[in-house]
Structures are given as structure tokens and as C-alpha cells.
Amino acid sequence: MPFEESKDISGAKELLLEKTLEFYKMNGRKPLALVRSFGCQQNVSDGEKLKALLDKIGFGFTEEPEEALLIIYNTCAVRENAEDRVFGNIGQLKKLKEKRPELIIGICGCMAQQEHIAQKVKESYRYVDLVFGTFAYNDLYQMLWKVMGQHERVFNQTDKYSDINEELTQLRDDKVKAFVPIMYGCNNFCTYCIVPYVRGRERSRKPENVIAEVKKLVSEGYKEIMLLGQNVNSYSYGFTSLLREINRIEGDFRVRFMSSHPKDAGRDLIDTILECDKVCKHLHLPVQAGSDEILKAMNRRYTVEKYMEIIDYARAKAPDFSFTTDIIVGFPGETYEQFCRTKELIKRVKYDNIYSFVYSRRSGTPAAKLPDDISDKQKGLWLRELILEQREVTSEWLGRFVGRELRVLVSGDGRKGEGWLTGKSGEDIIVEFKGGRELIGQFVNVRIVKAMNWALEGTVL
Ligand code: 5AD
Ligand code: SF4
Secondary structure (H helix, E strand, O other): OOHHHOOOOOOHHHHHHHHHHHHHHHHOOOOEEEEEEOOOHHHHHHHHHHHHHHHHOOOEEOOOHHHOOEEEEEEOOOOHHHHHHHHHHHHHHHHHHHHOOOOEEEEEEOHHHOHHHHHHHHHHOOOOOEEEOOOOHHHHHHHHHHHHOOOOOEEEOOOOOOOOOOOOOOOOOOOOEEEEEOEEOOOOOOOOOOHHHHHOOOEEOOHHHHHHHHHHHHHOOOOEEEEEOOOHHHOOOOHHHHHHHHHOOOOOOEEEEEOOOHHHOOHHHHHHHHHOOOEOOEEEOOOEOOOHHHHHHOOOOOOHHHHHHHHHHHHHHOOOOEEEEEEEEOOOOOOHHHHHHHHHHHHHHOOOEEEEEEOOOOOOOHHHHOOOOOOHHHHHHHHHHHHHHHHHHHHHHHHHHOOOEEEEEEEEEOOOOOOEEEEEEOOOOEEEEEOOHHHOOOEEEEEEEEEOOOOEEEEEO
16 A cells, blocks of 8 residues: 555554655665754754654765755754744745755754744745654654655644653764753743743653663763753752762763752752762853842842852862853843843853853743843843953963863864864863874863963863
């Protein structure tokens, strides 16, 4: 029976496999999929799961839209410009679809979880075949079969999630650094943030599953394990004991994690980081703002002084301890005076890096209802001011490493030109140095000779 006539979708995986096999017989190669992930590491990790699912039904992969049979954008919803970029990218695919009607176009991830986005795509981007949110992965084969075999458009914004599916594995592009999600979702409801609405409530993976995955990755030669969660230190089986257990795994590798919420980051977290040799001496601790009034309006549930307690505790034990942060500029109602307190905080903490953003209104969040009378232009100027302040603070603070030796995981060609390599130290600082490309993927010891405002420069020992 031709696949097109089949209405039975229960055996979707087998039907899709037959279809890709048929493609193989006709073309002498696998059909190709382009999966592009935007946004945070969690999203990139989801994209890797998507690739594993596609690999199992006979797809190969490409980065070229022209040769893809299936294009899926795995999207981010955290700021408006992320969404605009996706719509721009999809717009560009229209011509391709006209030329090759068999091309399948899909959008998934955080942005695609939102009903109003699904509606917009349904009405205004009629050449998009598939729109599914963050909870629909278990249904991928059924959805894909509906599109490929039955030529229907599919919209799946289900908000029902079952237990974590440990059968969903990742197909990782990177052979050196691996993302390992330990928990999903978020319970914090910061008033500006869309994440709790698109990724649901917190749920944690069992420690034994995480440990088994890390062990496997280390045995395959991975050198850096990045544990992921919207708020890793509310991991429900105990985050610090998980870190300590991972630290006991044998092998030459290091461990990082993202992100930590300051309200849950206690002294035990700092102690654990300092006591575990494989855990990087670095904490990404998003502060978001430097005034108590704005922190309250953001529902962050800590004050500047509370935040500083954890910084001071770490620095009392390890004066060089590396912190990075996220900052939002121009939250509704923020005054210039309050913004200046964020600049003050940067000077007080001395961050090694800051990810700063202009506030973006996200419909459905509590802050979206607040009056916001500062223009985007003004907020852009504040952002510039903040970045200039940060560069000054960071370049001076990075100077503490000059003359010292850092262990660097080499990741690729350097930005400084021919013959230069780049990598990151355990403190998550970019280090540039001269060396042969055979070092890529290895740990090297580098003597630091210079601090710039974005990186360190050194020589391999
Ligand atoms: N506008 C601007 N930045 C935001 N972030 C989250 N939501 C918004 C928003 N509505 C930033 C926060 C967060 C990072 C991942 O993105 O700083 O820590
Ligand atoms: Fe973007 Fe947040 Fe979704 Fe990550 S979880 S992709 S940052 S919206």
C-alpha cells in the first residue's frame, strides 16, 4: 500500500524508515535534515535529541538549506529579537519551498510552544509544515509521519508533559564538550521571563542516570561536561552531592554547570566547587539588576546584600574566584539612578564576563503589564554604558592571571590570526596562544602573559 494512503500512524517510526529507505534507493544517499538551534545550551541540547531521533529514522545531516529535505529551526523565546530572527530566517525559506515543494519546514522549541506564535505561523507562513513546542518530542515520529506521509500541517503546543524520557539520547556534534541536562523547567517565575510558561515546572533526572551518562561520555573521550538546568541548584536530588559524585568518576575531564539562581546558591555550593578538583572554579550567577527595588519587581527573591554574601564568602576562601553574570537593562520603571546601582555592583563584584541585555517585553509575563516609558533608544544607551564599565572592570580584574599558569581546553583556531589557537580555562576565560592545530580538543598548560578586556593571552608550556 502506498504510504500516502495510510492513515494508521501508530507505526510511524517504521513508516518513516521505509520512506527514507525509498529515498536512499532512488538517490543513492540519505535524505538530509538541517536542525538549527537558537538560544541557550538547554535548547542546543534539545536540538541534539532531535537529531538523534532523526538519525534513528535514516536521516543524515547538513548545514545547507539547499540540499535539505527537512529544515527544523529549534527556537528561543527569551527576547523579541530572537523571535524576529527566526521569522526572518523562515521568510527566506519561502523561495526554496516554491522551488522544491517536497521540502519540509518545521519550527520547534520555546517560541513554538506559544499559541500566539503557532497561530501566526498557521495564518501568515502557510509554507511551514510543522510547529511543535518543548513537550512534543515524544510525538516526533507521529508528527513527522503526518507531514511526510499524509501531507498535513501539524501544530502541537501540548503543555502536558510526562516523566523525563531517558530513552531520548543526543546526537552530539562536539566531540570534546558535552551538554548533560540534569533538570528541565523552572518554578521561579521572574516577572520578565517567559521560560516557566514555555518549559513548564521543574523536574529532575535521577542521579544514577546522570552519572551513567557522564561515565559514558568520559569513556568516549569527552573532556568537558556541562550540567544543564534552568536552575541547577534546585536539582531535586541534591545538586552538591551530584557534583561530588561526578567528581569521583575517574578520567581526565572537567565539569561545569549552568545556571544557578542566587536565592538557592549557598555556601555549600562554593565549598563543593572548591573541594572538587574536576569542578571548574567558576560560577555563573545571574544577578539581573543592582537595586533592591528592581530585584523585588523582578521577583528575584534576594537583595543585593544577600547576593554579595555569596560572592564575599567565595572570595574569602578563594580570592581569585571567577564569577560571570546576566544583567537586564531597562526593566519597566527602572530609573537611571537604579541603573547606576547595577554599574556599582559590577565594580563591587568584579566579574570576568557579563551577558547583558536590554529588557524585552514578553507577552504573558507579569512584567508585560507594567508601564514602561523608557524608550528602547535610551535603554540601548544604558546598555552601552554598562558594557563600557564592564570592559574596564574585567580587563583590570583579568590582570590577576598574568604570570600564572592556567589549564586550558583547546577548542579551535584563535581570533588573533594565523597560527593562534583559542580555548577556555576552568574559570571560563578565553585564552589565546600560539600552537599547532593537533592540540585542538586537548588540555594544555598556558603561561599567561597579557590580559585584554575580552580574553587572556599566553604561551604554551
Ligand atoms: N528581556 C531581556 N532579557 C531577558 N532574559 C530573560 N528574560 C528576558 C527578557 N524578557 C535574560 C536574563 C536571563 C538570560 C538567559 O536572559 O538575563 O538570565
Ligand atoms: Fe531561550 Fe529560555 Fe528557551 Fe533557553 S529556555 S531557548 S533561553 S527561552
